[in-house]
Amino acid sequence: QQQVKQSPQSLIVQKGGISIINCAYENTAFDYFPWYQQFPGKGPALLIAIRPDVSEKKEGRFTISFNKSAKQFSLHIMDSQPGDSATYFCAASIQYNFNKFYFGSGTKLNVKP
Amino acid sequence: DAGITQSPRHKVTETGTPVTLRCHQTENHRYMYWYRQDPGHGLRLIHYSYGVKDTDKGEVSDGYSVSRSKTEDFLLTLESATSSQTSVYFCAISESTGSHEQFFGPGTRLTVL
Numbered sequence: 587q588q589q590v591k592q593s594p595q596s597l598i599v600q601k602g603g604i605s606i607i608n609c610a611y612e613n614t615a616f617d618y619f620p621w622y623q624q625f626p627g628k629g630p631a632l633l634i635a636i637r638p639d640v641s642e643k644k645e646g647r648f649t650i651s652f653n654k655s656a657k658q659f660s661l662h663i664m665d666s667q668p669g670d671s672a673t674y675f676c677a678a679s680i681q682y683n684f685n686k687f688y689f690g691s692g693t694k695l696n697v698k699p
Numbered sequence: 700d701a702g703i704t705q706s707p708r709h710k711v712t713e714t715g716t717p718v719t720l721r722c723h724q725t726e727n728h729r730y731m732y733w734y735r736q737d738p739g740h741g742l743r744l745i746h747y748s749y750g751v752k753d754t755d756k757g758e759v760s761d762g763y764s765v766s767r768s769k770t771e772d773f774l775l776t777l778e779s780a781t782s783s784q785t786s787v788y789f790c791a792i793s794e795s796t797g798s799h800e801q802f803f804g805p806g807t808r809l810t811v812l
Binding site: 627628687691692 | 703730732734739740741742743744747749755757758789791793799800801802803804805806
């Protein structure tokens, strides 16, 4: 039983467009929601993260939208660039449960020039 | 990669043989984790450690064991490798539960024939 469900599995966006990736969770005890970016042959790297006490967090072209009542959160990439082509993972964790991460299944983003 | 190395980076082995993967950190972080990454499953936690000699099971621990005799080293052992354990294995570290962020190593690609 996957604790974090992610969609879509793959996404193709034109350069300059908006990329949107969605995640949903069931466990209301989760208190940290990061997004990781992974390039081929590399380990995942933290992109942006949010806690459930805020509804939105923005860092440059990347924004997390968080809907606590719906138990959903999403990543928006504005003005998508070919260099953003990578696999993106959402995750969730409980701070005082050894910070164990539960990951979504990943979204492979391809930004076409 | 935040002072994390994994060895070996690539390994091909045969079914039934023992395999040990090593994760080494230079950050003196307390928490260490082993994940496996498979298409369609994202990253799944195998085992984690919250201190020297303190370890516990994750989501997919069957067939794996771990040891942590020093803060900087976390070993993952496949006692008798099976083809279903063909995967990419990532080690991650976290300073404390308060900081939340996990830093990932470069990964080990393991093929079991």
